[in-house]
Amino acid sequence: MTGDERQSRARGLTAWTTRRWLRVGVAASLVVLAVLGAAGAYVLGRTETLSSDLVDVRSPALTVSIRLEAAVLNQETGIRGYGLTGTKAFITPYEEGVTEQEANRKQLATLLRDDPARLKDLKAVQDAVTRWQERIARPVAAEPSGSPSPLATERAAEGKALFDDVRTALSGQQERLRADRVKARDDLMSTMALRNWVFSAIAVVIVVLTALIFEGLRRGINRPLEQLGADARAIAGGDFEHPITPTGPADLRRLSSEIDFMRRRLVRELAVSEETRLRLDAQTADLQRSNAELEQFAYVASHDLQEPLRKVSSFTQLLQRRYGGQLDSRADQYIDFAVDGANRMQILINDLLDFSRVGRLHNAHQSVDLDDVLERTLSTMSVGIEEAGATITHDPLPTLVADPTQLGMLWQNLIGNAVKFRRPGETPKIHVTAEREGDLWRFTVTDNGIGIAPEYADKIFVIFQRLHTKDTYSGSGIGLAMCKKIVEFHGGTISVDPAYHDGARITFTLAPRPPESPGAGITPEATRAEAEQAR
Template identity: 40%
Template sequence: MTAVRDWTLRRRVITLLTVVAVLLLGLAAGEVALAAKNRSHIDAILNKTGPLRVQAQELLNALLDQETAVRGYAVSGNPADLAPYDAGRKREQNLVASMQRLVGDYPELREEIRIVEQRAEAWRQTVAVPVVTTTDQSGTTAGQALITDEAREQFDEVRGAVDHLQQVIFEARQRSAEDVQRTSNLLVVLLIVAVGVVIIAGTLMLVSLDKMVIRPLTGLADQVREVAEGDYQHGIAGSGPPEFVRLAEDVDAMRRKIAKDLAEVREARERIEWVNSQLQKQAEELTRSNRDLEQFAYVASHDLQEPLRKVASFCQLLQRRYSGQLDERADQYIAFAVDGAQRMQRLINDLLAFSRIGRLTTGFTEVDMNKVMGDVAGQTEAARQYADAELTWDELPVIRGEEPLLTNLLANLVSNSIKFRRPDVPAKVHISARLVGDEWEISCQDNGIGIEPEFADKIFVIFQRLHAKDAYPGTGIGLAIVKKIVEYHGGRVWVDTDTEEGTAIRFTLPALPGDVESAAAAPDEPADEPATGEAGTGDGGEPAGEPGTGTPAQAGGRLDETDATDGPDRAPEGGRTGDMRETVG
C-alpha cells in the first residue's frame, strides 16, 4: 500500500488506463469471435439449410414426377409419357449432387440423403423398371397389374424418407437459428459489459482525479490564498501524489523566501522612515537656515552696507580734503582704507548675487540662445571696445531655462575671456554648441593666457583667485556664478585642458525633446553650416541692449550691481601662475 502511495500521478493514470484498455481489448476480441460465429450461423441458415429445404422439396417433386410418369405409361403405353420419368431422374441426380455439396457441416443430413437415394433406387428397381419393361413386352394390362398396393407402399416409403430428410433439415435450421440468437445475445452482453467497463473506468477516473488532483490542488490553493492575504508565516503542506507534495514544498520555499524578503523590506522601510524623519528634520533645519540666510542677505544688503557706505564716503572725503596736507604715509593709509571699503562693498554685492541664483526665479521658458548672445554682446560692448576684442558665435539652440540667468552666465564667460587676454594679441572669443546625446554642449573658446591643468578645478570656487588683485581686477566670483547657474539648469561645467591655445570652458544644458528626436531620426545626415553671429570691436554687430556690466533683473527686481569682469585669474602662457591668494571680505 505504501508503494502504491508513492506512485506518481502519471504512473497511476497510466496503470488505470492500461487495465481499462486490456479489459476493452479482451471484450473486443470476444465480440469479434462471437460476431464471426454469428455470421457463420447466419450463413448456414441463408446459404445452406434454406437452400437444402427448397432442394429437398424439389427432390420430392422429381420423385413424384417419376412415379406419375410410370403410372401414365402403364395406362397408355405411349413412350412419350416416359419423358417426365427421364427428366425426373436427371433432376434427382442434379439435386442430390447439389445437396451433397451443402451438407458438409451436417453429417446427419448426408446420411438422410443416402437413405432417400437407396429407397428411391429400390423403388425404381422393384417397381418402375419392371412396369416399364412389362408394358413394353406384354401391354398395358400386364403393366397395370404390377402396380399393386405393395408398390404404392414402397413409394410411400420413399416419400417418407424425403419427409424425414426435410424434418432433419428443418431441425438443423432451427439449431442454427438458436445459435444465431445465442451469439447475438452474447454480443449484446459483451457490449453491455464494455459499456459497464467504460462507465466504471470513467467513474474511477473521476473519483481518482477528485482524490488525487482536485482535492490536493484545492487545499494547496486555499493555503496559497491565505499566504496571499498576508499570512506569510502560514506553512504550506502538500498531499496527494508526489508531484503535488514537491509542488507544495517548492511553494512553501518560495513563501519562506518572500517572508524573508518582506522582513528585510520592513526593516529597510523602517530604516528609510527613520532616514526620512532625519531628512525632514534636516529640511526643517535647512528651511530655518535659509530664513537665517535670507535675513543675513537683507542685513548685508541694507544694515551692513549702510555703515560700510559711511566708512567709504568719509574715507573718500578724507582723501579729497586732506590729500597732500598730511605726509605721504597718511595718504597711502587713506588710499588703502578707501580701496578696502570699495572692495568690501563689491564682495558683499557679489555674494548677494551668488546667493540669489535659483531663489529669486522667474520660471523656466524656452530661451533662444542667439538672442541671449545679442544681449551679451550689448553688455560687453564697452569692454570689447576697450580691449579691441572680437566676439563671434555659431548658430545656437533653443534652451529651456531662465533668460536673465543664461544671459548672466554667458556675460561672465565672455567678460572673463576679455579680461584674461594676452597683452600683445587682440582678444578673440567664440561661442559654439553641439548636441551630445540629450544635452547641448556649449563652449566658450578664447585665445587668452590659458589655465594650467592643476588649477582647472579651483577656478570655480567662490572668491578663488590665481593672480594678485593688482594684476587682474575683480573679486573672483564670476566663474562661481557660472557654475551655480549651469547646475541650476541641470548641467555641468568644466575646463577643457586639451586646448592648445587660450582657454575653452564648456558646459552642458538639457536639450529639448524635439532636438533629440530630430537628431535621432537623421543621424547620418550632414549638419548644415551654422549661422554665425559676430560682435566685433566696432560697428560689425548689432548687439541687443545697452552696453554695461550690470547683473540682469530677477523676480521683478534688479540684483545689486556686480563686476561682470570678475573671475579667477589665469596662469600666464608660460605655464607659471602668479601669486594665488584668497581674498575674504
C-alpha cells in the same frame, strides 16, 4: 500498497520543486510525442513510398507496355501489307515500329528493374516478338519490292501462330501490370487511411497533453502564486499581521516562507522607521528654520551690512578728499588702503549675494533661444567690447528649457573674461560653438587671450580664487565659480580644455531640459575639494 507507503510517497512528491515537476512533465511529454512522431514519420514514409511506386512505376509501366504493343502491331501491319502488295511504303511503319519497340523495351526494363517477375514477363514478350521477327518479319522485309512476296503467302499460317504468341505474351504482361497497379493503389489508400488515424490520434494526444499541462500548471504554479499574490496584496494594503500560507511545490513553499519572514522583519522595521520618521520631521523643522535664518542673513547682508560699509567707504573718501596732501605720504597711503578695502568689501558682498541667488531667486525655467540670449548679452556689454576692439562670432545655438537670467549671467561672465584677459597689443577674437553630444549639448568659448595654465584648470572655478593681482586685472574672482554653479544647476559640467594652447577654451554642457534635482551633479567630494582649494 500500505498506508505508510502511500504517505511516504506523498511526502516525496510534495518535496518536488517546480523545476523537477516541469522536467518530469516535459520529459514524459517528449517521450509520448517522440513515439507518436516516429509512428507518424513511418506512416508518411510508407505513404510516400507507395505513392511513388504507383505514380512513378506501376502506371508508367502499364502505359509503356501499351505503347510497346502498339509498336509491335505497327510492325505486323506493315509486314503484312508489304507481303501482300510488295509496296515499299509498307516498310516504313515496320521500321518505325522496330525503333519504337526497342525504345519502349528499354524504358520498361528501367521501370521494372526492381521487379523480377515483371522483367520475366518483359523477356517473354521480347522472345515472342524476336521469334516472329526472325521467321516472318525480317525475311519478308528482305524480299524485293514491286510484287507480292511468295514467302508471306507460304508462311502465313506460321506467322499467324507466332504473332498470336506475341499477343498472348503482351496481354499477360498488361493484365499483371494492371493487377500490380490496382494492388499498389489499394495499399496506398489503406496506408493513407492509417496515416489519417495516426495523425488524428497525435492531435488528440497533443490536446490531452496540453490540457494536462495547463491543469498541472494551474494547480502547481498559478494557484499557489495567486494565493501568494492575494496574501501580498493584503499585506500591501496595510494588514502587516496577515500571515502567508505556504502552498504548491517545495520551492514555492520556500518562497512563501521567505516572504513571510520578510513580512515579519518589515513589521519590526516599521516600528523603527516610524521612530526615525518622527526624528526626521523634527530635523526637517530645524532645516526650515535654518533656511529662514539664511534668508534673513541674505537680507541683512544686502541691506543692514551694506549701510555701515557705505558709511565707512564714504567717510574714508571724505578723509581722502579733505586731508589728502596735508598729512604725510604714509597717512595718504593708509587712507587709500581703507577706501580700497571698503570698496572691495562692498563688491565681494554684492558678488556673494549674486552667487547665493543662483537657483534660489532665478529659477524660472522656460524655452530659451540661446542665440537671442547671447545677442542681448553682447548688446549689454557693447561698450567694453568696442573699447577692446573684440571680434565675437558664434555658431547657430540651440533652444533649451532653462532660466534665461542665469544663462545671461553665464554668457556675460564667459565673454567678459575672454575680453578682459586679452593679450597686450592683440585684438581679442572670441568664438562660441555648440554641438549635440548624446543627451546633452556641448558648448565651447574659445579666445586668443593669455590662456590658463593646466595646474590652475580646477582652481579657477573655486569662489574668490584669483590667478592675478587686483592691480593687474580687476574683479573678485567669483565669475567662473558662478558659471560653474549655473551650469551644474542646469544638469551640466564645465571645465578648461587643456589641449588648447593658443589662448583659453572653456567647454561646458547643458541638458535640453533642466534636471528634476537641479545641481545634482555637485558631489560631496567636489564640495570638499573646493573647500580645500579655498583654504
